[in-house]
Amino acid sequence: MCTLGNSETSVGIGLDTIERILEDYDSYILTLARQAVIRSATRAEVLDMEIDEIAQMTRVKLWQTLQKTRVDNLKAYIRRIAHNEAINRIRQQHKEVIPLPVDEQNEVSQDYTPLSQSESILDPVTIFEQKEAIAECTRRLIALVIQLPHRQQQAMICSLKERHDDPASLARSFKLAGKDIVSYNWPGDKVDENRLRASLSFTRRRLRRYFVVA
Structure with missing residues (x-):
């Protein structure tokens, strides 16, 4: 990380203040980098290296921005930088090189059609962005659920734990x-469980104004 002095930037943000911001948000930057790398399905042997690379580029770009302008919502801005850096890393790692199909005489096969070849390859950037969209939706849902009254909150959390493909990941997000x-678990008594489940319909309708809850 760059060493910053105590002089003032052109917009009045002291370089010592920028250094404190970078220190205060460093664990958040690392968390975002780790989440991005995990969602990009990076090979295990380069996992730590990719986390460090995305985190470092995020720090550098945040530092450069803060020298030029003030940022009102730092967390949202840092999240956007980390997202963009993750996309850049994926594109670098998956430059599309499609081998030409050849026949026994090492000639290009007559069956070769570039369109069908391209369509058969899943774009890793698209996959990553889909995972990012799901993660963002989860964050929004959690933020809403934890503001619900206790009983509605309990019902939604129990339902989410029951239906989520990865309960451990859900627990970490919460x-x-x-x-x-x-x-948080459904009550052991069936009558109490049914009463709690009965509140789910109302709770989902309450949240549906923000987005569709599956």
Whole structure:
């Protein structure tokens, strides 16, 4: 990371203040880099290197921006930088090189059609962006759920844990939002469980104004 002095920038943000911002948000930058690398399905042997690379580029670009202008919503801005850096890394790693199909005489096969070849390859950037969209939707949902009244909150959390493909990942996402959901489970008594489930329909309708809840 660059060493910053105590002089003032042209917009009045002291370089010492920028240094403090970088230090204060460093764990957040690392978390975003780690999440981005995991969602990009990076090979295990280069996982740490990719996390460090995305985190470092995010720090550098944040530092460059803060020298020029003030940023009102730092978390949102940092998240956008990390997202863009992850996309850049994926594009560098997956430059599309499609081998030409050849026949026994090492000639290009007559069956070769560039369109069908391209369509058969899943674009890793598209896959990553889909995962990012799901992650953002999850963050928004969690932010809404933790503001619900206790009983509605309990019902939604139990339902999400029941239906989520990766409950451990869901628990980590809630933990990042300051909510420990490990102890949230449907009541052992069937009557109480049915009563709690009955509140789900109303709760989902309440949240549907923000987005469709599956």
